[in-house]
Amino acid sequence: MTPTAARPLRVALVEDQxxxxxxxxxxxxxxxxxxxxxxxxxxxxxxEALRPGVADVxxxxxxxxxxxxxxxxxxxxxxQPDIGVLLLSAHDAMDLLLDLPRDVAHGWCYLSKxxxxxxxxxxxxxxxxxxxxxVLDRTLLDRVxxxxxxxxxxxxxxxYEVLRLLAQGLSNAGIAERLDITEKSVQNHVYAIxxxxxxxxxxxxxxxxxxxxxxxxxxxxxL
Numbered sequence: 001m002t003p004t005a006a007r008p009l010r011v012a013l014v015e016d017q018x019x020x021x022x023x024x025x026x027x028x029x030x031x032x033x034x035x036x037x038x039x040x041x042x043x044x045x046x047x048e049a050l051r052p053g054v055a056d057v058x059x060x061x062x063x064x065x066x067x068x069x070x071x072x073x074x075x076x077x078x079x080q081p082d083i084g085v086l087l088l089s090a091h092d093a094m095d096l097l098l099d100l101p102r103d104v105a106h107g108w109c110y111l112s113k114x115x116x117x118x119x120x121x122x123x124x125x126x127x128x129x130x131x132x133x134x135v136l137d138r139t140l141l142d143r144v145x146x147x148x149x150x151x152x153x154x155x156x157x158x159x160y161e162v163l164r165l166l167a168q169g170l171s172n173a174g175i176a177e178r179l180d181i182t183e184k185s186v187q188n189h190v191y192a193i194x195x196x197x198x199x200x201x202x203x204x205x206x207x208x209x210x211x212x213x214x215x216x217x218x219x220x221x222x223l
Contacts, residue, residue, distance in 0.1 A: 009130050012038035012055035014046045014072065015088070016065050020113070024059060024122075031123050043067035050076055057084035057130040062093060070096055077104040084129030088113055094140050098217055106209055107132040109169070115139035128169045134209040135169030136216065143222055150218035151197050159196070162189040167212035 011028050013036060015021040021039060029036045038049045043066045050058065058076060060069035073085040086109040087097075094110045109125040111117050115137050125135040141164050146153035155163060158179075165175045172190065176183040190211075194201050199210045 008033045008035040009057060009127065010035050010037040010055045011126060012036075012040075012046070012050055012058040014038075014040055014043075014058060014064065014069065015061045016041040016063075017061075027119050027122060028059075028126065034123070034126065041065070043069075043072050046072055047075070052080040055083065057086065057126055059086045059088060059126065062087055062089040062096075063091075070100070073108070074101060074104050077107075082132075083107075084126075084132065085109070086111065086125050086129045086135075090114055092140055094136060095216060097134075097213065105213070106206060107134070109133075109135040110137055111135075112137045112140055124169055132206060132209075133169060134167070134206075134212045136167045136212055138168050141167060141215075141219075144219035145222040147218050147220050152215060152218040154196055155193060159189050159193050162186060163193050163211060163215050166190065166193075166208055167215050 011034055013021055013024050015024060018041070021041065025036050025039055028034050037055055040046050040049055043064050058073065060073050062069040064072070069087060073087070076083055077085065084107045088111055090113045092112065097108055097110060100108065107129055109129045111122065111125055117137065121138070128135045146155070146160070152160070152163070161179060162175055165178055170178065172183050172186045175186045191201060193211060194207055197211060197214050199207050199214070201207050
């Protein structure tokens with residue numbers, strides 16, 4: 001779901017810490033094209049407030065006092081297939097995205113509360129989730145390395161750099177700027193990545209989402 005000239009993206013916040021919730025609300029409400037429509041602190045409150053069509057994207061704390069944010073996200077997605085989900089957690093639980101049921105696995109983003117995430121990264125993740133894309137936490141990605149024998153381990157150094165930036169939600173233009181190469185070079189690297197990972201470049205499922213999840217699946221803590 002994307003905003004229109006007449007209506008901004010509607011964002012719901014599900015966070016049990018009042019101070020952190022208010023900080024999120026101020027940051028998102030002050031951003032152009034975004035509107036906070038729901039702020040609650042529990043699974044029970046979220047299920048009551050988040051009827052289908054109320055919000056375009058939901059920002060979910062994983063650890064809630066009366067349940068699990070991921071399970072809540074699955075429930076919300078099955079009731080409203082186009083709602084985006086951004087998960088926040090004080091713990092490194094990014095690999096939980098790999099356990100999502102396949103029918104709801106698109107359009108989930110993950111940021112750590114403790115990794116020094118900037119406001120711009122948060123807002124980018126909100127918009128990306130609403131667009132059905134995946135954004136993973138940069139700091140957590142910096143701590144992993146490809147597993148021996150995996151398809152990701154067969155990527156060249158440059159291809160791995162491109163894949164990591166892709167998983168952070170950067171566009172080809174953004175990757176080109178970050179690496180100081182041409183956008184055409186980035187596109188060539190992206191197609192080479194898809195080929196190595198066996199990802200169809202034009203499937204029903206967003207190939208960039210599939211590539212980000214493969215990166216998550218085939219990496220582990222750096223030694």
